[in-house]
Amino acid sequence: AAGLPPGSNIRGMISFGAYLFAGTNGDGIYQSSDRGNTWAKTDINNSLLAQQIVFTFCIKGNSLFAGASNGIYKSTDGGATFLRMVNGFPPDRNVTTFSLTVSSGNLIAAVAVSLSPSSTLNAIFYSSDDGSNWNQANLPVNATFVSSVASAGSSIAYAGVHGQSSSVTGLYKSTDACVTWCSETVSLTVEIKRLAAM
Numbered sequence: 001a002a003g004l005p006p007g008s009n010i011r012g013m014i015s016f017g018a019y020l021f022a023g024t025n026g027d028g029i030y031q032s033s034d035r036g037n038t039w040a041k042t043d044i045n046n047s048l049l050a051q052q053i054v055f056t057f058c059i060k061g062n063s064l065f066a067g068a069s070n071g072i073y074k075s076t077d078g079g080a081t082f083l084r085m086v087n088g089f090p091p092d093r094n095v096t097t098f099s100l101t102v103s104s105g106n107l108i109a110a111v112a113v114s115l116s117p118s119s120t121l122n123a124i125f126y127s128s129d130d131g132s133n134w135n136q137a138n139l140p141v142n143a144t145f146v147s148s149v150a151s152a153g154s155s156i157a158y159a160g161v162h163g164q165s166s167s168v169t170g171l172y173k174s175t176d177a178c179v180t181w182c183s184e185t186v187s188l189t190v191e192i193k194r195l196a197a198m
Helices: none
Strands: 010-016 019-024 029-032 054-060 063-068 071-075 095-103 106-116 119-127 145-150 157-162 170-174
Touching: 010 063, 019 054, 019 063, 063 095, 071 095, 106 145, 106 157, 119 145
Parallel strands: 010 054, 054 095, 095 145
Antiparallel strands: 010 019, 019 029, 054 063, 063 071, 095 106, 106 119, 145 157, 157 170
């Protein structure tokens, strides 16, 4: 498609307002107003976002959220500009955001936080104030990777969690808008790469 970088690897897409948005593998976010025929890079002067991998998007109210290799971004102007929202995560650490969803008013993120060169916090964080502040959810397992989170908007949400062994790797469920989680791996013990809730 015209306007996208040659050979670009699209990691995530969403329709928001009159635009399609595409997250690229290292070139930020592109938007299209003609159903994907032509594309233009959004927020081109945003030095934090311009060269990032953008894995995921979600919509909450009138805001568009993007999960990137260096944090969570929020746009309140239809996707023209984005602001990085990482208050509540460990300070001065990289926050890679693989998946975003909304559950009963909470914004939910599956993340990997680089604590040191040899230590990473793989976790679920939630925000009850549209991304302004983030809190770590209570997972009953020491996760080695959280691949995805999904909710149809109710207080019930699901997560794909990788643990230290196959017995704790699989599906996890929350019934309180992602604050606390319980294992559902008895019914589904597999490595989950993506989830969708309808």
